[in-house]
Amino acid sequence: MAEQALNQNSDTPKVSILVAIYNIEKFVGKCIQSIIDQDYKNLEIILVNDCSTDFSGKICDEFAEKDRRVLVTHHVTNTRQSGVRNTGLAQATGEYIVFVDGDDWLAPDFVSYMLGVIRETKADMVINPVNFTTRDHKQVPKNKIEIWSPEKATAEMLFPHISIGCWNKIYRRDFIEKHNLRFKTDLFTAEGYRFINEAAQRANHIGVAHRKVYYYRLNNTDSATTKPDVRQGTGALYALEGIERDMIIKTPYVMNALYQHIWKNYFWTMRQIIMTNSQSGNKELMQKCIRYVRKNSVPVASAEKSVVKKIRFYITGIFPTLAAHFVNCRFYLGIALDNWKNRGE
Structure with a gap:
């Protein structure tokens, strides 16, 4: 009953966090634990294992046994990132949507901070141009919150002057559903880039956060961003x-x-x-x-x-x-x- 009351409280809306997982047994535990440890607790943690051949899926199941907020889906056919994230979107019930790459991790106040920005700006989505990385642990000196037009946000993402993935952002789920925004399954790569460009052009406006709360991993040698192809x-x-x-x-x-x-x-x-x-x-x-x-x-x-x-x-x-x-x-x-x-x- 207490959990049901929490879900219905407008001051603490449910946030669905969607995590794409494929052969990242070395990193996925840290990612999931960082989500569980958020200072904002009304979370729906959706883990989609895309036919991993290592122990990634087993690790996900172990977390689900310990925390009922964790929901695990094991794909029987490999669909790559697009299919994984579309599965997560189909399952999500939260008022807000967050995507996390399974080899990255979150600062403890990621959700509370990003949720605060999207509610303050009344935007359909919030982007954050700054990230911690495995190479850079320095916080920015000043936190500022801005509102950008769809034109400005689209251009800044196209240049790109900000992170081009769907991660380190937060979206209203009703906005995603209104425009039937989904990841293109015919893409080998850049599916997140395509998604955020479509979203930004359709948003009422875009909130812009400026404090590091997302840790982007640069030392995963199997990642698409580090493995030449x-x-x-x-x-x-x-x-x-x-x-x-x-x-x-x-x-x-x-x-x-x-x-x-x-x-x-x-x-x-x-x-x-x-x-x-x-x-x-x-x-x-x-x-x-x-x-x-x-x-x-x-x-x-x-x-x-x-x-x-x-x-x-x-x-x-x-x-x-x-x-x-x-x-x-x-x-x-x-x-x-x-x-x-x-x-x-």
Whole structure:
């Protein structure tokens, strides 16, 4: 009875937290425990195990046995992130929705802080441009709360000046259902990016939080963000085609942001080809990327306000392959440093 009363109390609405899980036995326990330990207690914790072949599913079941707020679903067919999150959305009963990647974790006040921002701003969704990482544990000096228009939020996510995943955000569930927002199941990658762009364009306005409460993991070597795969590049380009085709807001500000991101993704695809040492098997794709980066560096740089970025874009356009090698070296050095800093974890 006490739990039922809590669910019906408008001051403590239920928040559904949806966690996508696949072969992350090393990290998933920390993720789930951080959700259970939230200082806000009226939670529905939905864990969707997407056919893991390790002990991830068993770990989820063990948490469900200890806390009745934890609900576990085991997929019988692997559906990748899109299918997992759609399963979670179909099961969610909370007034608000939060997505968490299963190898990340939350600060104890994540829910209470983000819930406070979305209720204060009366927004359909709240985004948070700042995160803790396994490389950066410093809190921002000043917490500020803003309200952005759909145009501004869409552009800032397209550039991207903020995290492009669906995580570290909170959404009203009635807003998601009103617009039938779901993750596209034909995408190999960037499904979260597609989702947040569709959401931002349809929102009444967007609340913007500015305090770190989400821990984004950089040292998972099996993560799509750290494990080289050319399909990540081509998949992202395919997702961007869909974003461009279905754009609702097409102001110069938004379209400049979109074209800059497309340009960056061609460059990123080059980097993936180099990192996987697959130039011989991707000759045509590599040449296409080089041509695109060279041809479009000037218009992309011209639309950029930052002088430092302008110079970087121009140089990349002149020396695309050399620039790709340089950025890849920095990337690997960052991973090595992160693993060294977190070697005791």
